[in-house]
Amino acid sequence: MLKKTITLAALAMIAATGAAEARDQIRIVGSSTVFPFSTTVAERFGKTTSFKTPVVESTGSGGGLKLFCAGAGADTPDIANSSRRIKASEVETCARNGVTGIAEVKIGYDGIVVANSRKAPQYDLSLRDLYLALARTVPDAQGNLVANPYKTWKDIDPALPAVKIEVMGPPPTSGTRDAFVELAMDVGCESFEQIAALKKTDPGKFKEVCQTIREDGAYVEAGENDNLIVQKLEANADALGIFGYSFLEENSDKIQGSIVSGAEPEFELIADGKYPLARPLYFYVKTAHVGSIPGIAEFLAEFASDKAWGEDGYLADKGLIPMPDAERAEWAAKAKALAPLEM
Amino acid sequence: MNDTLPTRVATAEAVARSLRRRYAAERRFRLYGMGAIGIALAMLLILFGTIFGNGWSAFRQTALLLPVTLDAAEIDPPGTRDPAVLSAADYEGQVKAALRAMFPEATGRKDKKALAELVSNGAGYALRDAVLADPSLLDRSFEIRVPASDLVDMVMKGRIRTDVPEADRPVSDSQLGWIAVLRDQDRLSLGFNTQFFIGGDSREPELAGIAGALLGSLWTMLVVLFLAFPMGVMAAIYLEEFASRNRWTDIIEVNINNLAAVPSIVFGLLGLAVFLNFFGMPRSAPLVGGMVLALMTLPTVIIASRAALKAVPPSIREAALGLGASRMQMVSGHVLPLAMPGVLTGAIIGMARALGETAPLLMIGMVAFIVDLPKGPLHAATVLPVQIFLWADSPERAFVERTSAATIVLLVFLVLMNLGAVLLRRRFERRW
Numbered sequence: 001m002l003k004k005t006i007t008l009a010a011l012a013m014i015a016a017t018g019a020a021e022a023r024d025q026i027r028i029v030g031s032s033t034v035f036p037f038s039t040t041v042a043e044r045f046g047k048t049t050s051f052k053t054p055v056v057e058s059t060g061s062g063g064g065l066k067l068f069c070a071g072a073g074a075d076t077p078d079i080a081n082s083s084r085r086i087k088a089s090e091v092e093t094c095a096r097n098g099v100t101g102i103a104e105v106k107i108g109y110d111g112i113v114v115a116n117s118r119k120a121p122q123y124d125l126s127l128r129d130l131y132l133a134l135a136r137t138v139p140d141a142q143g144n145l146v147a148n149p150y151k152t153w154k155d156i157d158p159a160l161p162a163v164k165i166e167v168m169g170p171p172p173t174s175g176t177r178d179a180f181v182e183l184a185m186d187v188g189c190e191s192f193e194q195i196a197a198l199k200k201t202d203p204g205k206f207k208e209v210c211q212t213i214r215e216d217g218a219y220v221e222a223g224e225n226d227n228l229i230v231q232k233l234e235a236n237a238d239a240l241g242i243f244g245y246s247f248l249e250e251n252s253d254k255i256q257g258s259i260v261s262g263a264e265p266e267f268e269l270i271a272d273g274k275y276p277l278a279r280p281l282y283f284y285v286k287t288a289h290v291g292s293i294p295g296i297a298e299f300l301a302e303f304a305s306d307k308a309w310g311e312d313g314y315l316a317d318k319g320l321i322p323m324p325d326a327e328r329a330e331w332a333a334k335a336k337a338l339a340p341l342e343m
Numbered sequence: 344m345n346d347t348l349p350t351r352v353a354t355a356e357a358v359a360r361s362l363r364r365r366y367a368a369e370r371r372f373r374l375y376g377m378g379a380i381g382i383a384l385a386m387l388l389i390l391f392g393t394i395f396g397n398g399w400s401a402f403r404q405t406a407l408l409l410p411v412t413l414d415a416a417e418i419d420p421p422g423t424r425d426p427a428v429l430s431a432a433d434y435e436g437q438v439k440a441a442l443r444a445m446f447p448e449a450t451g452r453k454d455k456k457a458l459a460e461l462v463s464n465g466a467g468y469a470l471r472d473a474v475l476a477d478p479s480l481l482d483r484s485f486e487i488r489v490p491a492s493d494l495v496d497m498v499m500k501g502r503i504r505t506d507v508p509e510a511d512r513p514v515s516d517s518q519l520g521w522i523a524v525l526r527d528q529d530r531l532s533l534g535f536n537t538q539f540f541i542g543g544d545s546r547e548p549e550l551a552g553i554a555g556a557l558l559g560s561l562w563t564m565l566v567v568l569f570l571a572f573p574m575g576v577m578a579a580i581y582l583e584e585f586a587s588r589n590r591w592t593d594i595i596e597v598n599i600n601n602l603a604a605v606p607s608i609v610f611g612l613l614g615l616a617v618f619l620n621f622f623g624m625p626r627s628a629p630l631v632g633g634m635v636l637a638l639m640t641l642p643t644v645i646i647a648s649r650a651a652l653k654a655v656p657p658s659i660r661e662a663a664l665g666l667g668a669s670r671m672q673m674v675s676g677h678v679l680p681l682a683m684p685g686v687l688t689g690a691i692i693g694m695a696r697a698l699g700e701t702a703p704l705l706m707i708g709m710v711a712f713i714v715d716l717p718k719g720p721l722h723a724a725t726v727l728p729v730q731i732f733l734w735a736d737s738p739e740r741a742f743v744e745r746t747s748a749a750t751i752v753l754l755v756f757l758v759l760m761n762l763g764a765v766l767l768r769r770r771f772e773r774r775w
Contacts, residue, residue: 025723027626029708036738039712040546046714047468053714055627055723058733075623118511225736227743246738253504253512312456314464318546319738 023074026054026295030064030081031175032224033110033244034281037315038081044314045302051295056081061175068284069094078289078296082282083110083175088343101287103338105300106331108309109321111245111270112180112277113257114167119237121161123153123258127276130260131188132156133165136214143194148214168222168229169242179279180242181211184260187276230255245270246319270321278321287338304332394754398747404536404549405491405499407462407525411441411470415481424478434474435467438489446521457518461525463490465550490538491531493548493741498522499533502740513740539748543714544730548741551734553749555716559629559709559724560698560756566633566720567640567697572690574637575644576679579686582645583652584674603642610639611703619707626708627723635703640693647689651682684771691764695757701728727753 028038035058046053059067061082068080069090076099086104094102114130116123132138133156137145153160170177189210190196199206213219222229226243230251233241240258245265248257257265263275270278283303290296302308309315311322322328333339415422418432439459443449449458466489473487474480494514497503499522509516525531542552586592614635618624624631655678663673679686704710710729717724725733727749734746 032736035712036546042712043546043714056712057627057708058710058712058736075625118507226738227735244738250513250738250740252510253507256511317460 024294025052026079026293026299027077028054028056028079028081028283029059029067029077030057030079030283031061031083031281032058033061033083033175034081034107034283036246036318037107037281037320038079038283040315040318041299041303041308044308045295045299049295049298049302051298054079054295054299065090065284066093068286069097069099072098072286072288074289074293076286078286078293079299080284082284083279084178085280085282086284086341091341091343099286099288101338102341103285103287103335104341105283105285105304105335106323106327107281107283107303107320108315108323109270109278110281110319111265111275111321112176112183112242112279113245113248113265114240114242114260114277115233115248115255115257115265116240117233117237118254118256120163122256123160123240124262125160125258125260126157127184127188127261128191129153129156129160129188130184131191131210134167134213134219135185135189135210136212137209139192139195143192145209148216148218151218163238165218166220166236166239167218167242168220168232168239170224171221174224176242176244180277181213183277183279185213186210244319245321249319267316267321271324281320284341285338287340290338300335300338304335394747394750396747397744398749398751400500400502401539401744401748402536403500403533404538405496405531405533406488407466407491407495408486408530408532409438409441409462409466409489410445410484410486411437412444412484413437413474413481414440418474419478419481424481426475429475429478430471432471433467434470435464438462438466438470446524449517454517457515458521461492461495461518461521463492463547463549465490465545465547490549493739494518495522495531496549497740499531500744502744539745543716544712544725544733545714546712546737548737548739548745551742551745553727553730553752555713556725556727556730556749557752558717559632559713560726562629562717562720562724563633563636563726564694564698566630567637567694568690570634570637571640571644571693575641575690575693576648576686578641579645579648579652580674580679583649584670584678599642599645603646606702607639607700608702608706610635611706613638614703615706625721625723627711627713627725628721629709629717629724629726630720631707632704632709632724632726633720635707636697636700639700639703640697643693643696644686644690647692648682648686651685651689652678654685655681681773684767687767688764691760691767695760695764698726698756698760699728699753701726701732704729727756 026042028042030038035056039056042054042056045051057064057077061084064077064080065082065086068077070076086102091102094100114123114125132148132150133153136148138148138150140146140149150156150165152162152164154162169180189206190199195206195209198209220239222232222241226247229241229243230247233239234254241255248255248265249267261276263269265275265277269275285296285300305313306328307313309320309322309328313322316322323331414437418434418437419425419428421428439455439462442458442462443455446458449455469489470487491499494503498505498514498519503512503514505512505514505519514522522531538550539552541554542550543555545551582592582595614631618631618634619626659677659681660673663677664670668676701710704726709725710732711723711725712733713723713725715722731746731749731753734742734749
């Protein structure tokens with residue numbers, strides 16, 4: 001009797017697994033930065049259409065694209081969110097695994113802010129200041145590369161306060177960290193002529209000098225959770241934190257964003273491109289799944305509508321920095337036509 | 344004889360002298376122990392204090408009593424009161440119109456937007472459901488309780504500082520003015536947050552609930568129970584009662600003890616490689632989550648069950664065998680029933696550990712945003728600790744209290760399970 005029950009249960013399990021393969025629900029994976037926007041659209045889409053609400057997983061950009069490129073069947077995700085552009089190597093992996101039709105959609109921008117508690121004065125930083133404060137090796141007065149000697153902000157620029165350098169930011173696994181290194185450290189680093197020259201002669205050395213963050217305690221890896229950094233900033237008025245713009249917007253009564261290169265981290269300035277620490281956000285769609293998984297085309301239409309990603313759209317309320325009108329129209333057309341990815 | 348007496352006196356003196364020191368050492372030792380317990384208790388109190396302090400307010404939610412006069416011609420152009428037509432209408436627009444009717448001074452585009460931020464975008468759905476339930480509402484003015492936005496909710500609960508300059512807070516002066524007017528009219532009320540217990544996940548804090556995660560945890564735990572409990576108990580019975588002691592059983596025993604100490608993420612990797620990639624089972628399904636967690640729980644169940652079986656005195660076995668019972672009858676009729684309280688305790692403690700686990704679920708896709716409530720072990724679902732993790736990572740201020748509230752719910756379940764284990768032991772355990 002027991003044997004029969006177990007066999008039956010096992011059979012039922014296998015049958016049910018088979019049935020689940022014919023999927024009627026969109027599956028999205030990828031970046032934790034795009035996650036809040038993707039989920040907002042998914043929720044609206046589920047509530048206002050007859051389709052099921054898509055399942056959105058937060059796996060990180062790299063992890064998401066890996067899953068996305070793992071194969072073309074219905075057991076792989078339909079859409080991958082990414083806080084950086086897909087890499088050529090990832091497109092190759094995709095192609096090797098039979099994923100050839102990929103459509104790219106840019107959804108807007110995300111600002112990275114350097115913020116501190118409102119109890120302390122606001123900082124006015126240049127990208128060079130940020131590089132000098134956070135890099136492991138910096139050029140000294142003679143132009144020789146030395147281990148970072150700066151202890152306080154005043155050492156870097158006499159106009160800055162005499163406060164110990166203490167910056168809390170994301171760990172190396174985070175897309176925000178990649179973007180910060182690329183947008184702030186690289187640019188600040190290149191402002192030194194001899195290093196800029198290095199970029200052509202010895203790109204490996206250039207990368208090492210510009211992109212390695214100091215490990216002597218001035219930069220504190222605070223984990224992926226931006227709320228935690230906000231709480232730590234509140235408790236420690238001397239510290240600065242690096243995180244996404246939406247967290248600054250939600251907590252503007254407690255923390256303030258530093259001025260970077262003369263621009264405040266404000267919605268309009270980020271959208272205009274005046275604030276230097278802004279990066280584009282993307283998602284990628286498997287075109288082969290459009291039609292076989294119900295609702296993908298409609299989901300894209302919802303995402304690419306002005307009521308979602310427009311200037312007054314609901315994604316702007318969630319902290320997404322919309323693209324300018326012309327760029328938005330261009331990407332909306334691409335999303336509609338499922339234009340193939342051009343590298 | 345002459346020299347023994349002084350020696351004895353000297354010994355007694357030495358004892359008397361050292362006695363005080365030894366008492367002092369004992370007192371110090373007790374103090375250290377009490378200090379250790381005190382520190383542990385203080386940490387626990389701080390933990391519970393912050394969680395409850397942050398979380399209790401999430402069990403109440405601000406609702407707005409909105410006077411509505413619906414435009415029947417716009418909502419139901421054919422006038423047939425057909426549910427399909429009724430449900431497709433733009434109720435969000437009607438809610439906004441009703442707000443503007445209350446505050447006609449908001450005319451500019453920016454003002455209108457700020458005004459619309461006072462209600463949740465779930466208000467439209469609430470209005471739609473009310474109209475679908477009673478189409479006669481179209482013909483008259485009425486008042487309806489709709490969810491207020493998380494912004495209003497945070498202001499009502501005093502979680503947003505309003506004493507700082509306007510530019511430095513997420514709520515504007517005009518919004519504060521409207522909120523004050525609504526409060527004066529008794530239209531804003533804090534009530535029990537039912538949505539939190541019946542809703543699935545949402546990106547809007549005021550609509551987000553833990554029902555989806557709770558159901559997901561339930562399905563996952565059912566799978567764990569049905570897999571880990573019978574397998575664990577049977578393995579324990581075989582190893583303890585039937586298997587002969589040799590090198591093989593020793594190796595198995597060492598490995599079971601090792602498995603109990605393996606970090607849980609490793610079981611997630613195993614689940615990804617075997618269940619998802621090899622057997623092609625669905626991602627994010629409680630079935631797979633339960634299977635992975637069952638593997639993780641198995642060593643705990645086996646070890647606890649073996650200990651419970653070992654505690655049954657051999658005389659019981661010998662008596663049963665002596666009266667002619669087979670070994671099978673001895674185990675199922677005598678040893679297992681006597682060991683059951685210990686076995687169940689082990690199972691419950693193992694399940695409680697599985698209930699709080701997130702790391703292995705990350706690998707098999709259960710760390711996901713899922714709105715629909717899972718109706719079975721094959722539907723995409725998430726679990727309570729994952730829900731806590733996802734909310735803790737959300738930028739909206741109102742998710743902070745919801746994170747703590749979900750933690751409270753999880754803690755309640757854990758305490759109940761552990762309490763069950765303790766009671767079982769107290770009630771049924773027999774001592775020999």
